[in-house]
Amino acid sequence: MPFAARPRSRLPRLLSTTSLRLALTFSAIFGLGAALLVAGIDYGLFRFAETEVREDLNHQMSIMRNDAERLGGDELIAMLESQARNRDARRYLFLVVTPDGRTFSNGLARGAVNAEGFRHNLPSKPRPACWPDQKPDMLVLSHTAEDGTLLAIGRDTKHLDELRGGIRTFALWSGMGVIALAILAGLALGYQFLRRLAGVNRSVERIISGDASQRLPAIGPGREFDDLAANLNRMLDRQQAMMDALKTVSEGIAHDLRTPLGRLRNRLEELEGNAADPRKRQAGIELAMEEIDQITALFDSLLALSQLESGRPASQSTPLDAGDLIETVGEIYRPAIEDAGGTLRILPGDRATGPLTVHGTASLLTQALANLVENAMVHADGRPDVTLEARRRGDRVVFTVADRGPGIPETEREKVLRRFYRMDRSRSRPGSGLGLAMGAAVARWHGGELTLSDNRPGLRAELILPAR
Amino acid sequence: MKVLVVEDDPRTRAFVAGGLREHGHTVDEAESGSAGLELALLEKYDALIVDRMLPHCAGLDLVRAARAQGIETPCILLTAMGAVEDRVEGLNAGADDYLVKPFAFSELLARLNALGRRPPLAPQPDSLRVGDLEMDPAAHRVTRAGKAIELTSHEFRLLEYLVRRAGQVVTRTMLLEALWGFHFDPRTNIVDAHISRLRAKVDRGFDTELIRTVRGVGYAIRGTP
Structure with a gap:
C-alpha cells in the first residue's frame, strides 16, 4: 500500500496548511483590534470615573467649607464624629485639623494631604493580594480655611482600578479563548481539507498508474x-x-x-x-x-x-460555387461510373432559391466529394447509380451524394464517420476506412457537417456548409 | 540532360542518380544544401532534383537562394510532406514541380522529362499537331486526318495536356493534379476511364494508335509508331 504512510505525516503538514495560517492571521488581527478596543474603553472609563470623583469631592468640600464657616472647626469635628457611624459618610475619608491642633480623622493621614488642591495617594490600607501594584488608589481634596483649619476629603478609587482590572482580565481571557477557538477551527478545517486532498491525490495516483476511468472526488469545502x-x-x-x-x-x-x-x-x-x-x-x-x-x-x-x-489552415479559402464543384466532380467520375454500367445524374442546383456560394478550399471539398462518390461506386452491389446535387436550404448549402446501393443501417451511420471504422461487409472492398472520416473532417473544417441518411434504397450523404 | 541531385540520404541519392544515368542523363550529386547550392551556382544544369529536408541548408532555402542568384534551372522538390499547403509552399519558393516520397522512379523520370522540354515562356502556337491529329486550343477544335472530332471540355483538356507533351510519358498522378486538382490517390480508375473515352474518339477507326499506354507509368501521345 503506497498510501499507508500518508496519515501519519499529516499533522506536521496540517500545521503548514493554508487554512491554519489563515486562522492564525485572522485571530492575530482580531486580537489586536480587540486589544485596541479594550484600551479605548479602559481609558475612557477611567477619565469619566475620575472626573466624577473630582466633582463629587468638590461638592463634598463645598458642603464641608460651609459647615466649617458656619459652625467653626470644633463644631465640625463634633459633627463628623457623630456621623462617623453613618453609612454614607464611610465612603469618604475626612481629615480636619484646627489651628489649635484638634484633629479629626477617619483614616486619612496628615502626611497624605496637601495644604490645598487634589492629590493622588498610595494606598492607605493593605491592598488585596490580587492587585498588588503601587498605583495610587485614593484621591484627596484639601482646603485650608481662612481661620487656618485644614479640611481634607479623600475618596477611595480602588473600585475604579478594580473595574479596569476586571475589564482587562476579561479581555485577556476571552481574547485567548477566541484565538484558541480560531486555531482549533483552522486545524479542523485544514485537517478536513487535507483529508479531501489526500483523496484527490489518491485518485491522481491511480490515474497515473493507468486507471483511466478514475475521477477526482469533490474537494470542498468551497x-x-x-x-x-x-x-x-x-x-x-x-x-x-x-x-x-x-x-x-x-x-x-x-x-x-x-x-x-x-x-x-x-x-x-x-x-x-x-x-x-x-x-x-x-x-x-x-x-x-x-x-x-x-x-x-x-x-x-x-x-x-x-x-x-488539428485545425491547421490548409490553402486559402475562396468563395466557391457549389453547383460548379458538384458538376466538376461529377464529370470527372462520369466515365468511370458509366464504364461500370452505372448511371450518374448531376443536379447542379437552382440558383433561384439563393446563391450556392460557400467559402472554402476547393481541393478539400473536391476530395471530400470524390470520397463520397467513390464510396457510392465501391459499395454499390452491381451497377452504381449515383446522384449528385447542390441545393440551398435556408442559410446552408447542401451537397448531396446519393446512391441506390445497400446503404448503411441506422445504428452504424455514426460509427462509419470514425476513422478506420468499417462495417463487416465492407471489409473486403477497397478503401482505407478513412473516406467518410475525411469527409466529416472537411465538413467540420468548413464549419459544417456531414450527415448520412436513408435514400430508400441506398445511402444519402449530405455535406452541409454555411452559405456565403 | 545534365542533372544535379541534392539528397542527403545516400540510398535515395544512389537510387535516383543511378536511375537517371541508366536513362542517359549526366548526373552530379550533392549531399548537403550548401554543397548543392555551390554546384548549382557554378555549373550549368538542365534540371535540379532537390530533397526538401537537407542538412545545413533546407531544400526550400536552396531553391530560393538559387532563384535569387538568377538561376532559372527547372527544379523538382522531393519531400515526405505531401499536404497541399506544403506543395504550395514549395512551388512558391520557386520550385517547378513537387514529388512526394515514396515515389516511383518512372514518375520522377516523367516529370523530369516534362520539365526538360518545357520551353521557357514559349509563345503558344495557334495549332498543335501530333501525326495526323491537329488541335486548335483557341477555337476548341480537333481534327484527325481532316475529320472533325467532337470532344467534351474535359476530354479536350486531357488531349491538350497530352499533345503539349507529345512524345513524353505523362503519369496518372500528373493528370490528376494538373487537370482536376486531385492531390490524393483515387480508389477508382478514373484516369483510365477518361483515357478510354478519349481513345474511342481519337483513335477508333484509324490505322495508327496515337495514345499509348506506358505500362505501370501512364500514357503518352506519339505521332510516329
Whole structure:
C-alpha cells in the first residue's frame, strides 16, 4: 500500500496548511483590534470615573467649607464624629485639623494631604493580594480655611482600578479563548481539507498508474474547489476521449497495414517462386508496387486527416460555387461510373432559391466529394447509380451524394464517420476506412457537417456548409 | 540532360542518380544544401532534383537562394510532406514541380522529362499537331486526318495536356493534379476511364494508335509508331 504512510505525516503538514495560517492571521488581527478596543474603553472609563470623583469631592468640600464657616472647626469635628457611624459618610475619608491642633480623622493621614488642591495617594490600607501594584488608589481634596483649619476629603478609587482590572482580565481571557477557538477551527478545517486532498491525490495516483476511468472526488469545502475538481474531471474526460480515439487510430493503422503488408509478402513469395519466368516476374513486381502504393495512400490520407483535425489552415479559402464543384466532380467520375454500367445524374442546383456560394478550399471539398462518390461506386452491389446535387436550404448549402446501393443501417451511420471504422461487409472492398472520416473532417473544417441518411434504397450523404 | 541531385540520404541519392544515368542523363550529386547550392551556382544544369529536408541548408532555402542568384534551372522538390499547403509552399519558393516520397522512379523520370522540354515562356502556337491529329486550343477544335472530332471540355483538356507533351510519358498522378486538382490517390480508375473515352474518339477507326499506354507509368501521345 503506497498510501499507508500518508496519515501519519499529516499533522506536521496540517500545521503548514493554508487554512491554519489563515486562522492564525485572522485571530492575530482580531486580537489586536480587540486589544485596541479594550484600551479605548479602559481609558475612557477611567477619565469619566475620575472626573466624577473630582466633582463629587468638590461638592463634598463645598458642603464641608460651609459647615466649617458656619459652625467653626470644633463644631465640625463634633459633627463628623457623630456621623462617623453613618453609612454614607464611610465612603469618604475626612481629615480636619484646627489651628489649635484638634484633629479629626477617619483614616486619612496628615502626611497624605496637601495644604490645598487634589492629590493622588498610595494606598492607605493593605491592598488585596490580587492587585498588588503601587498605583495610587485614593484621591484627596484639601482646603485650608481662612481661620487656618485644614479640611481634607479623600475618596477611595480602588473600585475604579478594580473595574479596569476586571475589564482587562476579561479581555485577556476571552481574547485567548477566541484565538484558541480560531486555531482549533483552522486545524479542523485544514485537517478536513487535507483529508479531501489526500483523496484527490489518491485518485491522481491511480490515474497515473493507468486507471483511466478514475475521477477526482469533490474537494470542498468551497464551491470554487468543487468547480476545480469538476473542471479537472472534464479535462480527464476529454483526454480519455482523445486517448480512445488515438487507440482506435493506432489499432486501425496496425490492422489496415497488416492487410496490404500481408498481401505484399505473398506477392514477394510468389515472385521468388516465379523468378525464372520474366512475364510472371514483371506482373508480380507490379502487383507488389501497387500494394506499396496503397500503404502510401493510407498514410497520406491519415496525414491529411490529422492536419484537418488539428485545425491547421490548409490553402486559402475562396468563395466557391457549389453547383460548379458538384458538376466538376461529377464529370470527372462520369466515365468511370458509366464504364461500370452505372448511371450518374448531376443536379447542379437552382440558383433561384439563393446563391450556392460557400467559402472554402476547393481541393478539400473536391476530395471530400470524390470520397463520397467513390464510396457510392465501391459499395454499390452491381451497377452504381449515383446522384449528385447542390441545393440551398435556408442559410446552408447542401451537397448531396446519393446512391441506390445497400446503404448503411441506422445504428452504424455514426460509427462509419470514425476513422478506420468499417462495417463487416465492407471489409473486403477497397478503401482505407478513412473516406467518410475525411469527409466529416472537411465538413467540420468548413464549419459544417456531414450527415448520412436513408435514400430508400441506398445511402444519402449530405455535406452541409454555411452559405456565403 | 545534365542533372544535379541534392539528397542527403545516400540510398535515395544512389537510387535516383543511378536511375537517371541508366536513362542517359549526366548526373552530379550533392549531399548537403550548401554543397548543392555551390554546384548549382557554378555549373550549368538542365534540371535540379532537390530533397526538401537537407542538412545545413533546407531544400526550400536552396531553391530560393538559387532563384535569387538568377538561376532559372527547372527544379523538382522531393519531400515526405505531401499536404497541399506544403506543395504550395514549395512551388512558391520557386520550385517547378513537387514529388512526394515514396515515389516511383518512372514518375520522377516523367516529370523530369516534362520539365526538360518545357520551353521557357514559349509563345503558344495557334495549332498543335501530333501525326495526323491537329488541335486548335483557341477555337476548341480537333481534327484527325481532316475529320472533325467532337470532344467534351474535359476530354479536350486531357488531349491538350497530352499533345503539349507529345512524345513524353505523362503519369496518372500528373493528370490528376494538373487537370482536376486531385492531390490524393483515387480508389477508382478514373484516369483510365477518361483515357478510354478519349481513345474511342481519337483513335477508333484509324490505322495508327496515337495514345499509348506506358505500362505501370501512364500514357503518352506519339505521332510516329
